[in-house]
Amino acid sequence: xxxxxxxxxxxxxxxxxxxxxxxxxxxxxxxxxxxxxxxxxxxxxxxxxxxxxxxxxxxxxxxxxxxxxxxxxxxxxxxxxxxxxxxxxxxxxxxxxxxxxxxxxxxxxxxxxxxxxxxxxxxxxxxxxxxxxxxxxxxxxxxxxxxxxxxxxxxxxxxxxxxxxxxxxxxxxxxxxxxxxxxxxxxxxxxxxxxxxxxxxxxxxxxxxxxxxxxxxxxxxxxxxxxxxxxxxxxxxxxxxxxxxxxxxxxxxxxxxxxxxxxxxxxxxxxxxxxxxxxxxxxxxxxxxxxxxxxxxxxxxxxxxxxxxxxxxxxxxxxxxxxxxxxxxxxxxxxxxxxxxxxxxxxxxxxxxxxxxxxxx
Amino acid sequence: xxxxxxxxxxxxxxxxxxxxxxxxxxxxxxxxxxxxxxxxxxxxxxxxxxxxxxxxxxxxxxxxxxxxxxxxxxxxxxxxxxxxxxxxxxxxxxxxxxxxxxxxxxxxxxxxxxxxxxxxxxxxxxxxxxxxxxxxxxxxxxxxxxxxxxxxxxxxxxxxxxxxxxxxxxxxxxxxxxxxxxxxxxxxxxxxxxxxxxxxxxxxxxxxxxxxxxxxxxxxxxxxxxxxxxxxxxxxxxxxxxxxxxxxxxxxxxxxxxxxxxxxxxxxxxxxxxxxxxxxxxxxxxxxxxxxxxxxxxxxxxxxxxxxxxx
Numbered sequence: 143x144x145x146x147x148x149x150x151x152x153x154x155x156x157x158x159x160x161x162x163x164x165x166x167x168x169x170x171x172x173x174x175x176x177x178x179x180x181x182x183x184x185x186x187x188x189x190x191x192x193x194x195x196x197x198x199x200x201x202x203x204x205x206x207x208x209x210x211x212x213x214x215x216x217x218x219x220x221x222x223x224x225x226x227x228x229x230x231x232x233x234x235x236x237x238x239x240x241x242x243x244x245x246x247x248x249x250x251x252x253x254x255x256x257x258x259x260x261x262x263x264x265x266x267x268x269x270x271x272x273x274x275x276x277x278x279x280x281x282x283x284x285x286x287x288x289x290x291x292x293x294x295x296x297x298x299x300x301x302x303x304x305x306x307x308x309x310x311x312x313x314x315x316x317x318x319x320x321x322x323x324x325x326x327x328x329x330x331x332x333x334x335x336x337x338x339x340x341x342x343x344x345x346x347x348x349x350x351x352x353x354x355x356x357x358x359x360x361x362x363x364x365x366x367x368x369x370x371x372x373x374x375x376x377x378x379x380x381x382x383x384x385x386x387x388x389x390x391x392x393x394x395x396x397x398x399x400x401x402x403x404x405x406x407x408x409x410x411x412x413x414x415x416x417x418x419x420x421x422x423x424x425x426x427x428x429x430x431x432x433x434x435x436x437x438x439x440x441x442x443x444x445x446x447x448x449x450x451x452x453x454x455x456x457x458x459x460x461x462x463x464x465x466x467x468x469x470x471x472x473x474x475x476x477x478x479x480x481x482x483x484x485x486x487x488x489x490x491x492x493x494x495x496x497x498x499x500x501x502x503x
Numbered sequence: 504x505x506x507x508x509x510x511x512x513x514x515x516x517x518x519x520x521x522x523x524x525x526x527x528x529x530x531x532x533x534x535x536x537x538x539x540x541x542x543x544x545x546x547x548x549x550x551x552x553x554x555x556x557x558x559x560x561x562x563x564x565x566x567x568x569x570x571x572x573x574x575x576x577x578x579x580x581x582x583x584x585x586x587x588x589x590x591x592x593x594x595x596x597x598x599x600x601x602x603x604x605x606x607x608x609x610x611x612x613x614x615x616x617x618x619x620x621x622x623x624x625x626x627x628x629x630x631x632x633x634x635x636x637x638x639x640x641x642x643x644x645x646x647x648x649x650x651x652x653x654x655x656x657x658x659x660x661x662x663x664x665x666x667x668x669x670x671x672x673x674x675x676x677x678x679x680x681x682x683x684x685x686x687x688x689x690x691x692x693x694x695x696x697x698x699x700x701x702x703x704x705x706x707x708x709x710x711x712x713x714x715x716x717x718x719x720x721x722x723x724x725x726x727x728x729x730x731x732x733x734x735x736x737x738x739x740x741x742x743x744x745x746x747x748x749x750x751x752x753x754x755x756x757x758x759x760x761x762x763x764x765x766x767x768x769x770x771x772x773x774x775x776x777x778x779x780x781x782x783x784x785x786x787x788x789x790x791x792x793x794x795x796x797x798x799x800x801x802x803x804x805x806x807x808x809x810x811x812x813x814x
Contacts, residue, residue, distance in 0.1 A: 398588075398591065400586045400587070400588035403584060403588055404584060404587075404588030404589070404590075404648075404651075405588075405590070406553060407553060407577060407582035407661075408582055408601060408602050408605065408651075408652075409573075409574045409576070409577030409578035409579075409602065409605055410574065410605065414605070418590075422592050423590075423591065
């Protein structure tokens with residue numbers, strides 16, 4: 143752990159065993175060590191999973207016990223935060239857990255339950271106030287309203303742009319699937335769009351939408367301007383189009399040619415073929431496209447903070463400007479958590495939409 | 504009755520199908536046989552307008568196929584293809600019920616029809632109804648494919664190399680099944696194959712195509728005994744001709760009074776089977792049985808005499 147006199151200056155490292163009285167830290171350290179040891183044997187993924195959970199519990203214990211002990215008598219502005227050792231251990235234990243889960247191959251429902259359990263536990267821990275003395279949470283406490291607002295903005299940016307991209311991307315993908323020439327023109331154009339660096343894209347939006355806002359009557363009234371939500375949103379939509387369109391095309395092309403020939407031969411109209419055969423068979427690939435877009439947009443939306451788009455990026459850039467690491471973390475951690483959770487949920491959906499014969503097995 | 508009249512399909516300068524005229528009687532199996540590129544598949548696909556004819560027309564029960572929208576026409580015509588083309592995301596029951604569903608049959612009627620067809624193809628409905636195509640063997644997939652083509656009781660069934668993807672033993676079984684089902688349902692079938700053996704085995708009438716033209720159209724016996732030209736003779740195969748001819752004739756045609764040693768053959772077996780039995784066991788005659796009782800014998804000499812007379 144590290145302790146600092148205030149939120150700006152560099153902290154001073156404190157080893158885990160110096161955090162507090164030995165009786166307070168020992169169970170935590172023991173749990174971490176035991177967890178790591180349990181994670182060593184390759185053959186028993188369940189044991190490894192239990193070990194990683196135990197280790198995470200140990201880390202949590204150390205945070206809960208260590209933070210108040212360190213702060214005790216250190217002054218009002220003092221801050222404690224987890225240091226490099228904590229983050230490394232966290233990473234190792236999470237990798238262990240992920241690896242164990244991959245080996246255990248839980249079904250979609252089990253994974254959903256696990257995700258819900260983890261999120262529930264996280265909410266419980268944060269809500270209980272056991273960690274409220276950590277610096278990140280102190281930053282949170284002083285910005286509760288702004289955080290809620292940023293969360294809404296961030297979700298709005300990521301999910302809203304996904305919805306708009308899907309609304310345009312699906313019809314475009316279907317059209318590309320039907321007409322090879324359109325596909326030849328559209329996909330490279332969208333790929334080109336994808337190669338524009340995100341900062342440059344957000345930058346380009348400023349003069350572009352600024353001009354639209356100034357010259358189209360009424361545009362400013364609905365929020366179209368060079369900076370703010372609109373350009374960030376538009377940039378995200380543009381980035382989303384390629385994965386949506388290309389995965390729609392690939393998904394629709396995944397139907398076996400014999401099945402399509404049979405569908406035509408039995409008298410299905412092109413629309414019936416699309417709805418009854420091509421779309422259900424392509425659904426896993428199409429959903430994978432949406433998953434890519436969602437995770438990508440949750441990450442990219444951080445950069446939207448730079449052009450006043452709001453979201454967690456606001457905290458990250460404020461933190462960067464003030465060299466306040468805790469503030470950066472306040473933006474970064476929820477972004478990572480959101481992206482992870484979305485990825486897991488989308489993976490579950492992809493699995494559920496997957497080959498029907500696997501579901502019945 | 505299916506009447507095909509001077510139907511032609513041209514791609515650029517190439518006549519894929521060149522002014523083919525032929526008639527298929529209701530309730531018969533017509534097998535169109537030819538090498539690849541002979542235009543046989545194009546001819547078949549013009550009947551349900553998967554390919555639009557360049558000129559000429561097809562009439563089903565006197566009504567031109569051009570008078571109906573293609574997709575509505577196709578719902579009245581069964582269509583089975585090589586590699587079955589089942590929908591991988593549909594259960595067996597939904598696959599078979601696909602056309603009745605398009606025709607908006609009530610659910611109960613579809614379910615009853617699906618069970619009826621599964622029984623007809625010796626597949627227990629309770630066991631197979633809810634399976635997915637990937638959980639079936641190749642032979643079962645093919646049967647479901649044919650059952651699907653028959654589901655709406657079509658006026659006509661088109662089959663494009665339906666047994667092409669099966670191994671020889673399963674293929675022979677599938678051919679037997681088709682004949683049995685044809686006898687039971689009396690449907691009109693047009694089937695395309697490159698295999699003359701299959702054509703002779705299945706067809707009431709065989710149509711031989713080469714380079715887009717209909718070379719010969721007749722009964723299997725006519726095709727074997729009087730091939731119209733060298734190409735048809737090649738398709739039949741000189742060495743195989745006597746055996747193919749014998750394979751068309753049942754024992755009941757040549758049965759005579761008298762006794763013979765060894766195991767009996769059923770009266771529906773072909774002279775080819777009897778010849779094989781004679782040669783293999785060194786007998787000069789085999790007993791013939793009907794409904795479990797011996798009704799006479801067929802002699803080796805009679806078989807030889809029959810192979811020499813070309814009908």
